[in-house]
Amino acid sequence: MKSNKNSGSLFRLLARSYLLFTLTLLIIVGGIFTLWNHYLNSLYAPSDWMAMLTDQALSEGKYDSLRHYLSNSGDSFGVYDSSGHLVYASTEDFDSFYTQQELSCIPRYGSNILIDSYDLTQHKSNASYLIIRHTFQNDTGEDFVDLMALDQNYQVLFGGLQDGKTSYTPREYQLLTGTRYPNSFLQCASFDNSQGQSMTLLLREALWNEADYLRHYNQSRVIWLLFLPLFLADAGLFIWWLSRKIGRPLRKLNDAVISQSEGRLVRVGECGGTLEIRRIGESFDRFSDRLAESERQRRILDEGRQKLIADISHDLKTPITVIAGYIDAICDGKVPPEEQTRYLRAIQSKAEALTELVNAFHEYSKVEHPEFILHPERTDLCEFLREYLAVKYEEIDLAGFSLEISIPEQAIFCSLDPLQFRRVLDNLLSNALRHNRLGTVLFFDVDVEKNSALVRVADNGSGIPPERIPYIFEPFVVGSDARSGTGSGLGLAITRRIMEKHGGSISLTPHPAPGRSTEFVLCLPLEPQLPPSE
Known part of the structure; x- marks a missing residue:
C-alpha cells in the first residue's frame, strides 16, 4: 500500500493544526487591529489641505470632488x-x-x-x-x-x-x-x-477635547466584536478539516471492522489520514488477508480431512474385505481342505499389508504431532551414508537394481537424528524399489553448496507422472488416482516432515541430470567445523 507522503504522524498533524490555528487567530487579530488602527487614523488624521490646494478640481469649481480630502473629524x-x-x-x-x-x-x-x-x-x-x-x-x-x-x-x-x-x-x-x-x-x-x-x-x-477623543475611541472598539464571528468561523473550519483528516478515515476503518465482524472479508485500502491511521489501515488489510488465507487454508484442511478419511477408509476397507471374504468362505466350508493353506496365506498377506498401513498411519500421526521431537547428533553425513548403503546393498542387489554412489572422502558434519534420517532414506529407497522395473540404476550423490549439504537420491526408472509432481509430498498421494498399487501414500509426507524437523528440506528436481528420470534432493544445514585438538 502506498503511503500518502503529504500526511505525517498524528502528533505532527495536531501540532501543525494547533500552530496553524494559532497563526490564523493571530492573523485575524492583526487584521482587526489593522482595521481598527486604520479607522482611528482616518478619524484622527488631519485633512490633506495641501493636496486639496494643488488639486485641479479646485480651480475648475468641482468642489464636491474635494470632500475626500477631509478627515472624519x-x-x-x-x-x-x-x-x-x-x-x-x-x-x-x-x-x-x-x-x-x-x-x-x-x-x-x-x-x-x-x-x-x-x-x-x-x-x-x-x-x-x-x-x-x-x-x-x-x-x-x-x-x-x-x-x-x-x-x-x-x-x-x-x-x-x-x-x-x-x-x-x-x-x-x-x-x-x-x-x-x-x-x-x-x-x-x-x-x-x-x-x-x-x-x-x-x-x-x-x-477635539479629551472627552471627544475618548468618546470616539470607545466607539471604535466596536470593531473588535468582529473577532467573535471570525473566531467561530476559523474554529469551525479547523474542526471540519480535522474531521476530514482524522474522522473520515476512522469511520472508514470502523465500517471495515463492522463488515469484518459480519463475516464479509473487506480491505480498507488507502484510507488516508495520519501515519498512525494509515498504519492501522495497512495492519487491518494484512489481518484481512491473513484471515482470508486462514479461511482458505481451513477449507483446504476440511477438504483434506474429508479426503484423508475417504483414503483411510478405502485403504483399510480393501484388505479387510478380502480377509472377511476368505474367512467367511473357510467357515462356510466352501474352501476345499487342500486350498485352505493358500487362503490362509492370502489372509496373512492382507493382514501384513494392513499392519504396514496402520504402522504408516501411526508414523504419520506421530511426526505431525506438535510434540514430535528429534534427538540429533553431530554426524559425519558421508560415513553415515556409506554404512547405510553397505547394509542395504544386498537388498538392492537381490531386487535386481544396481547402485552408483558419489560420496566425498572428506567428512561433512550435520546434526542428524540417526533413527529418523534412516527412515527418510528407507522411504525413498523403498519407493524406488517398489515403483521401478528390474535393472533400474539407483544414484546416491553427496555435495556441499554454501552452508548446506545436499544428498541426491535418484533413479533412471519410469519416473513420476507429471500431473502428480505438484502434490507428491501430500498425504495419500501415490502414482495414480486409482490407488490400486502398493504403498500407503504417506512415505513422502513423513519424509518431508522429518526433513523440516532437521531444519532442512526435500524437493523433487523438475529437470534431473541426463540419464536420470527421478531425483529427490535432501538439503541439510551444515554443522560448524570443530577446531583441531592440540
Missing part, C-alpha cells in the same frame, strides 16, 4: 469669491459673506503664525483683551512676537500686529483669535479659478 471648507460672498461650503454653518478686512484677519495657510488671546475683562485694568502673535521662521528657527491690547470696544490701546489697524469689529476679533467657529482652527488660502478670478478658500479644522 469634522473638518470642513468654504469657498468665497473676490467680493467675499460664499460660493460653496462643505457644511451649512459658514458665514455667507466676509469683507476683505475680515478675511485679512484670518491666518494664511502655511504662514507659521500662532495667535493666543486672553480675556482680561475680569481684571480691573484698561485693557479688556490681550493678543499675542508668534511668527516662526523655519529657516532660522527664530520666534517673532507681536503684542496688542484692546479695550472692551476692540480699540487698540497699545501695540499692534503691524497691519496698521487701530480698531477691530467683533467679528474681525473672532476671526483673528479663531473664536468665530467654536472648537475650530481657521485658516485661509487664495487661488484663481478657471476664469482667472481670485477666490478665497477657508480651511476649518475641528479641534
